[in-house]
Structure formats: C-alpha cells, structure tokens
Amino acid sequence: MDKTHSFLKTLTIALASLLASTSLIAQERLISAGSAVTELVDALGASSQLVAVDVTSAQPEGKRLPVIGYHRQLSAEGLLALSPNMLIGSEEMGPETTLTLLKNAGVKVEVVNTSPTVDGLLERIDEVASITHTNEKAGALKQTVQEKIESIQNNHPAKAEQKRVLFLLIHEGRPANVAGSETTPDALITLAGALNPVAQSVKSYKPLSTESLVEMQPDVILVSGRSWEKLGGADAILKSMPLLAATPAGKNKAFITIDGQALVGGLGLKTLEEAQRVNKILYAPEKN
Numbered sequence: 001m002d003k004t005h006s007f008l009k010t011l012t013i014a015l016a017s018l019l020a021s022t023s024l025i026a027q028e029r030l031i032s033a034g035s036a037v038t039e040l041v042d043a044l045g046a047s048s049q050l051v052a053v054d055v056t057s058a059q060p061e062g063k064r065l066p067v068i069g070y071h072r073q074l075s076a077e078g079l080l081a082l083s084p085n086m087l088i089g090s091e092e093m094g095p096e097t098t099l100t101l102l103k104n105a106g107v108k109v110e111v112v113n114t115s116p117t118v119d120g121l122l123e124r125i126d127e128v129a130s131i132t133h134t135n136e137k138a139g140a141l142k143q144t145v146q147e148k149i150e151s152i153q154n155n156h157p158a159k160a161e162q163k164r165v166l167f168l169l170i171h172e173g174r175p176a177n178v179a180g181s182e183t184t185p186d187a188l189i190t191l192a193g194a195l196n197p198v199a200q201s202v203k204s205y206k207p208l209s210t211e212s213l214v215e216m217q218p219d220v221i222l223v224s225g226r227s228w229e230k231l232g233g234a235d236a237i238l239k240s241m242p243l244l245a246a247t248p249a250g251k252n253k254a255f256i257t258i259d260g261q262a263l264v265g266g267l268g269l270k271t272l273e274e275a276q277r278v279n280k281i282l283y284a285p286e287k288n
Contacts, residue, residue: 030132031079032057033071033089036265037112040125041088043141043269046132052082054089056264071264076101088131090114090265114266116184121145121267145272149191152276155283156193163282165194166213166249167222167258170231175207176241185222187267188258191275194220194282210243220282221249225257256281 028049032038038057041047047060054071068078071093079087079102087093087102088110099109112127113120122142129138157163167185169177179185180202189196197216198208221244223237231237234253237244244250256278262270 028086028132029082029084031068031082031084031087033068033074033087033093034265035261035270036114036124036268037089037128039261039269040128040141041132044125044129044132044134044137046128046134049132051084052079054093056261058261058270074098076105080105080107086110086131088112088128092265116182116187116267118145118149118187118267121269124266124268145269148272148276152191152193152272152279155279157283162193162195163219164197164217164248165189165192165220165222165278165282166197166216166218168213168227169205170223170227170237170240172231172240175209176213177205178202178208178213179205184263184267184271185258188262188271188275188278189222191272192278192282194278210241213241214243214246217247218249220254220256221247222256222258222278224260224263226260228255228257 029051030041030046030049031052032041032050033054035056035058038050038053038060041050042060047063050060050063050065052066052068053059054068054074056071059065066082068082069075071089073095074093076098079098084107086108087099089112091111091114093099093111103109110131112124112131115121115123122145125138125141125145129135167179167183167189169179178198179196181199182203183205186196186199197218202208231240234255237255238250238253248254258274258278259270262268262274
C-alpha cells in the first residue's frame with residue numbers, strides 16, 4: 001500500500017506539473033523582434049506562442065503573423081495593440097524608451113545575446129528554450145547545429161587554398177563599410193572556410209576607401225541581398241567603385257549575395273545555412 005500510495009503521489013505531482021506547464025505555455029503571447037530570435041522560437045516548436053514578429057524575421061511555416069516593423073525602431077503603441085505579455089528580442093532591439101513603456105504596461109521584456117560565435121548561438125538556444133518553456137528540445141537543436149558545423153568544416157580547404165573574402169555593407173552615396181572581426185559576416189566567412197583579410201586590423205564595421213579595398217585583393221565579395229537589388233547588381237557596384245576592377249573579385253565579377261536574415265542578431269541558424277552555401281560555391285569540386 002505504501003508503495004502504491006507513493007507512486008500515486010508522484011504521478012499526481014508529475015501530472016500537476018505538466019498541466020501547469022501546458023497552461024503557462026497556452027497563456028503566452030509572444031512578440032519576437034529579430035530574425036535570429038524568431039528562427040529559434042520556431043525551431044524549438046514554440047511558434048504557437050507568437051502573436052507577431054518584426055520585419056527582419058521569417059514567418060513561421062504555415063503562419064501569417066502581424067509584422068511590427070524594424071526591431072531597432074519598435075513602437076510601444078503598435079505592440080501593445082496586440083495584447084502581448086512578453087517581448088523577446090536581441091540586444092539590438094529598441095529604442096529603450098519603447099522597452100521602458102512596455103515594461104511599465106506589464107509586458108515582460110526578454111533580451112538574449114547577439115554574439116557572432118558558435119558558443120553564442122548555443123547559449124542563445126538555451127536562453128530562448130528557457131523563455132518559451134521548451135528546454136527539453138534545446139539539446140536536440142544544439143546537436144543539429146554541431147552536426148551542421150562539422151558538415152561545413154569537412155569541406156574546408158587547406159590553408160594555402162583559402163579564398164580571400166570580404167563582406168561589404170554598401171549604402172548609395174557613402175563609403176562602403178567592411179565587416180571586420182566580432183561581426184556576423186566575419187563568422188560566416190570563417191565558417192565557410194575562407195579568410196577575411198581585414199579581420200586582424202578592423203573590428204566591427206568600418207568605412208574603407210576603395211583604394212584600401214583594392215589592397216586587400218579579395219577573391220570574392222559578399223553583399224547583402226538587399227544592397228545587391230537596390231544597387232542593381234555587379235555592374236552597378238563596379239561602376240560606383242571602379243577601382244574594384246583591379247581585384248580578382250572585380251575582374252571576375254565574383255559577388256555572392258547573403259540573405260539579410262543571416263546577418264541580424266548574431267550568428268544564427270540562417271547564418272549557418274548561408275555559410276554552407278558560400279562554402280559550396282567557393283570550394284565546389286571541379287568537374288572534369
């Protein structure tokens with residue numbers, strides 16, 4: 001009888017805990033701001049908790065959620081109209097005045113890291129899993145991430161064969177910014193098995209003259225898909241920066257566009273996908 005009573009008591013506690021957890025999840029009304037955050041909410045199976053996403057985020061499969069605008073320029077009025085009880089985003093979201101107004105209105109604001117590193121991504125998975133009550137799924141997702149990275153690294157070339165790759169942030173009428181160390185594009189380049197020639201001398205994003213870019217002699221130049229479309233492709237970029245024609249990338253029109261969602265909020269799942277794609281383009285086996 002004692003064993004039976006003990007078992008029933010344990011079962012009752014477990015069921016109560018499960019019901020409480022399920023009830024808690026059902027009550028969540030999340031707004032996700034930042035593509036690297038939204039993709040994790042979705043990958044962890046918590047998209048049912050979402051009531052809106054920001055403009056940088058991909059819509060979860062099978063959903064058409066309201067879009068709240070840009071994660072750096074959030075409007076408290078627009079967000080509160082959706083009756084959320086939580087806003088989850090990266091360290092990039094703001095402005096701070098909006099976040100303060102949301103907190104004062106009783107909305108919980110959760111901020112996760114934006115580190116452009118694999119460790120940062122693994123930590124972010126745990127952070128989002130904890131916030132969305134999906135901790136039991138974090139381990140499998142982290143394993144998938146590790147396997148993806150290993151798959152990319154298996155196609156890395158010998159050091160002497162590494163391509164020199166630059167990422168340019170191009171705005172019409174202004175000098176191009178190059179992505180140095182401690183940036184998501186630099187992490188993407190490294191994951192793809194390439195060499196970022198400015199990583200040792202430039203931290204974050206920095207405007208460089210075209211002459212300085214020529215000195216780097218990049219084999220390939222990465223640009224965001226948005227910049228590519230806005231500027232009009234390779235010919236338009238070379239016309240605006242004619243000295244690039246003196247680089248291997250310019251001579252061969254070796255530009256690769258990167259999905260902007262892979263560049264927001266630190267190293268993310270989309271960044272890994274883009275790194276794998278770039279790796280395959282750079283080091284595709286030659287056909288005889």
